[in-house]
Amino acid sequence: MLAGRRRGGSDKGISMKCVLSCLVLSGLLAACASPHDAPRTTASCGRSCLKSDIDLYLAALVAHDPSRLPLAKRVRFTEDTHELPLGAGFWKTVTGERSYRQDFLDVRNGTAGALVVMSEGDHPVLFVLRLKVIDRRIGEIETMVVHNAKEGAFMDIEALKSASVPMNLPVPKAQRETRDNAIAIAARYPGGLKIGSFVKSDAQFAPEAYRFENGRRMAGVGCTFMPPGCVDIKQQRIPSLSEISWRVAAVDEEQGIVWFRLDFGPGSMGPKENALHAWEAFKVYGGQIHAVEAFMKVMPAHLPSGWD
Numbered sequence: 001m002l003a004g005r006r007r008g009g010s011d012k013g014i015s016m017k018c019v020l021s022c023l024v025l026s027g028l029l030a031a032c033a034s035p036h037d038a039p040r041t042t043a044s045c046g047r048s049c050l051k052s053d054i055d056l057y058l059a060a061l062v063a064h065d066p067s068r069l070p071l072a073k074r075v076r077f078t079e080d081t082h083e084l085p086l087g088a089g090f091w092k093t094v095t096g097e098r099s100y101r102q103d104f105l106d107v108r109n110g111t112a113g114a115l116v117v118m119s120e121g122d123h124p125v126l127f128v129l130r131l132k133v134i135d136r137r138i139g140e141i142e143t144m145v146v147h148n149a150k151e152g153a154f155m156d157i158e159a160l161k162s163a164s165v166p167m168n169l170p171v172p173k174a175q176r177e178t179r180d181n182a183i184a185i186a187a188r189y190p191g192g193l194k195i196g197s198f199v200k201s202d203a204q205f206a207p208e209a210y211r212f213e214n215g216r217r218m219a220g221v222g223c224t225f226m227p228p229g230c231v232d233i234k235q236q237r238i239p240s241l242s243e244i245s246w247r248v249a250a251v252d253e254e255q256g257i258v259w260f261r262l263d264f265g266p267g268s269m270g271p272k273e274n275a276l277h278a279w280e281a282f283k284v285y286g287g288q289i290h291a292v293e294a295f296m297k298v299m300p301a302h303l304p305s306g307w308d
Helices: 016-032 047-062 179-195
Strands: 071-079 098-107 111-120 123-134 139-146 211-213 216-219 245-252 257-263 274-287 288-300
Touching: 047 098, 047 123, 071 211, 071 245, 098 257, 111 245, 123 216, 139 288, 179 245, 179 257, 179 274, 179 288, 216 274
Parallel strands: 071 139, 211 288
Antiparallel strands: 098 111, 098 245, 111 123, 123 139, 211 216, 245 257, 257 274, 274 288
């Protein structure tokens, strides 16, 4: 039931002394080199490095200039699942970046992700970005662009002024889950959607848990989706989406965030041929889901993401 791709784990057979020596050597080389000559290794791209890659991408996007990016020779770019030349699509029409941005920094897998509110002329746009950084160069670029409320089913832009406090609360080390445990806890959410019950999937929600989609509070205290039944996220009535599928996009182990890319399956939004495609983030620690936040778009059902 809770099928889904799981990634992670740690290399075995390497002594701690060897690991520490490699890290020290990598740090010394990076300190002595210029940014352009720095040794480009995935291991050396920590949180600040991954965040910097998001900064660089958004700045290059607004400038309509992909040549500003540190790209791998065989970089691949998709927008709304379609493979395009880098510089096409939203690169042509974007006009600015607004104040809302939520980052996901997966150091172990060299993945940097973000949910961002951008501008297209005077209109707000919901923008999803996933970057895969290999040897300090961007090798994969996956994006989704929600241009208006119709494309997203709804869009409450006034609630998307800044990243939420709950999603960005520091997680004490004692409450952090292992990577695999965090994924398993988060996977009970789409597992519940698959069978139509978070109770039956045994999804574990904290008392303050909520769901926030395209700027709208759909579950939890203050919810707007058929209150008062939406207040208790675990008991909330949900549809059975037997054909839902998902994959792990990133795991921000320090912040306790698991980020999924989901296809809700046929009929999940209007006509049978349509489906909600979502990038959904789960704040997970202490064995529970504390927050669920997503950007979503209506697209054809079973549309391959191009990265499965």
